Amino acid sequence: MHRQAAWRARRRWREAKLARDRVAEAGEVLLLHVRSVAQLPAQPPSPVSPAPWHCAAVAQVPELAGQLVRAAVVADRRAGASWEQTGAGLGISAEAARSRFGRLRGAARAGPSG
Template sequence: MRGVARLPAQPPSPASPAPRHCAAVAQVPELAGQLVRAAVVADRRAGVSWEQIGAGLGISAEAARSRFGRLRGAARVGRSG
């Protein structure tokens, strides 16, 4: 996201690589995925249940656990599972 913010708002000159903006924006889905994974790990470390995480993501607790449960630091926190 920082890379996109640093790009000039002006159209590129004919001598510069044209798809700079598209290439930067194409990274957004991967960056968003990294952010979601980091948030899940942080929430689990803070003791948030899979049910709460799933609700926050708009999915079931089982789907959240299945999708993110193997992330380092996200698997088990206390007994709240």
């Protein structure tokens, strides 16, 4: 019985590779964006630039972070994590995790942009 469970766990882990790759991609996109924001000069590039240009630069960070979280949830679920484990990792209940992320399976196949 334990051998079967271990075999299923290894198989789920292998099958979740694409989802784990999407986590890495989403993390890279977020990291590149944050690095570009951190390298912004102290002065706006031109006199016609809007005053809150730092805010405009970081406005995408929450959406990119959300994409990273969604990709991580899909990867964990495909690897066999329960909703209880997923919720615990996010600091929310299993029911909240299922409610918030339960319909991601089809969206995850569309890729990080969809």
